[in-house]
Amino acid sequence: MKTEYKIIADIIEKNSSILDVGCDDGSLMEFLKTNKSTNIRGIEISKEKVQTCIAKGLTVIEGNAEFDLKQFPNDSFDYVILGQTLQAFINPELVIKELLRVGKKAIITIPNFGHWKVRLDLLIKGTMPITNSLPHNWYNTPNIHMCTIKDFVKFSEIIGFKIFKSLALKNKNISNINNSNLFFKNLFGELGIFLIEK
Amino acid sequence: MNIKENIKTLMIEKPLKLDCGQTISNFPLAYETFGTLNENKDNAILVCHALTGDQFVTGINPITKKDGWWTYAVGPNKSIDTNKYFVICANVIGGCMGSFGPSHENPKTKKIYGTDFPVITINDMVNAQVNLLDFFGIDKLFSVVGGSMGGMQVLQFVSNFPNKARTAIPIACTSNHSAQNIAFNELGRQAITADHNWLDGNYNLKNTVPDKGLAVARMAAHITYLSKKGLQEKFGRKLQERDDLKFGFDADFQIESYLRHQGSVFVDRFDANSYLYITRAMDYFDLVKKFNGNLSNAFKNTKTKFFVISFTSDWLYPTQENKEIVIALNAIKANVGFVEIESDKGHDSFLLDVPDFLKAVKNFLDKSFVEKL
Known part of the structure; x- marks a missing residue:
């Protein structure tokens, strides 16, 4: 999803230090390395994907973000990125706190479970929604903590972090989310992108 | 077997103060090279051998007439590609393949040293080997690579010489020997x-x-x-x-x-x-203690790019011990990558045909080599 990469890149200042948590096959890292900063690291749980990253010349550590972020000292990076994986963690609250400890800022993207298609799927079919960004069945999904854009905004108040930028992505169109349009963005946004700070 | 005929040695005249307190000088360091040093002298890789290894990394070992100990990983088009890189490997001091060791004659007594030979350490081994860089006129290695005790030498090398290696690959090793080791x-x-x-x-x-x-x-x-x-x-x-x-x-x-x-x-x-x-040298190795309990300090000034590799079935130097090196490097924001390779072959995995491992080393080296300095 190149649009997502571009949005993330636009948020990041040039030559800052970046950690991509759950960096997958390193495509976002590659994109940022070429366009923003060579000072970029990744952490990835899959051995296979770590190998892919190494083959791309990226500096990646095999590890589990839920446990292995603790090895990084406070404020190790200017930006820590968590792309579409918050929902897969056992304890998302802890992960966010760790992201904000390790990074001065964090960029979190979430597949929006409040999207109208998802809602309709459950309403009409009465089965767990399966969409392009959420392709798994309920019994084999790694996504155990799905949330909506609205949930995430609320979450910031509950656990106490500041949202500096919130964007919704819909059909490659990007728009700002604010209090007055939250209802609609939560209904039509496929992806929420948030820049957060402690 | 006549060792001397087939062995290249560098006579090291410069005195070397050993950790045990003794100073040695005019001692031989046996080494072998593979591939060609390029004009810029920036393609050299120092390979450090393990406990029973030697300088004959690849090709036929002229002494044993068998394949070199790292033939799977080192050679033309292999992980450490001798078509591209200039590989140097020295027999460690204390060893028995031509470098200064206990089977040498003590010039004072005219007798074989035996246990009169000074106790040496990983630090001593590394300090002896760095002379090879001067000998070849190499300012900075492209990489320093080794598994097991070779990995310990890699860590010690970067710690001692923070500006002498662009990259480092410590494999299946530890920063200090455990009680079990x-x-x-x-x-x-x-x-x-x-x-x-x-x-x-x-x-x-x-x-x-x-x-x-x-x-x-x-x-x-x-x-x-x-x-x-x-x-x-x-x-x-x-x-x-x-x-x-x-x-x-x-x-x-x-x-x-x-x-x-x-x-x-x-x-x-x-x-x-x-x-x-x-x-004994392996047992004495403790980079953590040397830096007052903080391994990070061992690498404080380094710009070296690290790639730490461990193996799932290695219970001699298990993943956790390798990860501690990664953690120490992350704590000082060093450039470090890490992968644990799936293998049933135990600690020996690094010496064997383990494709995921060989691929990882090759990719890391080849990509790092073309990276802008």
Whole structure:
């Protein structure tokens, strides 16, 4: 999803230090390395994907973000990125706190479970929604903590972090989310992108 | 065997102060090179060997007439591609393949050193090897690479010379020897010194060798290099050239026969006193203690890009110990990558045909080499 990469890149200042948590096959890292900063690291749980990253010349550590972020000292990076994986963690609250400890800022993207298609799927079919960004069945999904854009905004108040930028992505169109349009963005946004700070 | 004929040595005149307090000078360092040093002298890779390795990394070892110990990883078009890189490997001091060691003659007494040889450390080994860089006029290595004790040398090298290596690959190693590591080494040393032919280390004088003790040491160590699963799959309870148990103490089982073979071929190529000295060097290795309990400080000033590799079935230097190196490097924001390779082949995985491992090393080196400085 190149649009997502571009949005993330636009948020990041040039030559800052970046950690991509759950960096997958390193495509976002590659994109940022070429366009923003060579000072970029990744952490990835899959051995296979770590190998892919190494083959791309990226500096990646095999590890589990839920446990292995603790090895990084406070404020190790200017930006820590968590792309579409918050929902897969056992304890998302802890992960966010760790992201904000390790990074001065964090960029979190979430597949929006409040999207109208998802809602309709459950309403009409009465089965767990399966969409392009959420392709798994309920019994084999790694996504155990799905949330909506609205949930995430609320979450910031509950656990106490500041949202500096919130964007919704819909059909490659990007728009700002604010209090007055939250209802609609939560209904039509496929992806929420948030820049957060402690 | 006549070692000297086939061995390149660098005479190191410069005095080297050892950790034990003694100073040595005018000592030989045996080495071998593979590939060609380029004009910029920026394609050199220092390979550090493990406990029983030597400078004959790849190709046919002229002494044993067998393949070099890292033939899977080093050679033309291999992980460490000798078409591209200039590979240097030195026999460690204390060793028995031409470098200054306990089987050398003590110029003062005109007798073989034996246990009069000074106790050496990983730090001493590395400080001896760095002379090769000066010899070849290499300002900065492209990489320093090694597994097991070789990995310890890699860590020590970067710690001692933070600006002398662009990249470093410590493989299946540790920043300090665990009690279990020391215990296994002590078992090996006890086997050697208990052999009545050891003669307090003076077996050379009587033209004998403590081959039984050295073989047992090797057999015990060899078990630690393999995994339970690997052993079970390869040998299980299979019998050795017989249909049934013989109700005696011959090698009934294939695993027994295999270990005896490993022991017997080892004594032909390795010196018992060197085994004592090198295992001691490994036991003494403690980069954590050296830096007052903070391993990060060992790498404080380095710009070296690290790639740490461990293996799932390695219980001698398990993943957790390798990860501690990664953690220490992350704590100082060093450039470090890490992967644990899936393999049933135990600690020995780094020496064997483990495609994921070989691919990772190749990719890391080749990508790093073209990276802008």
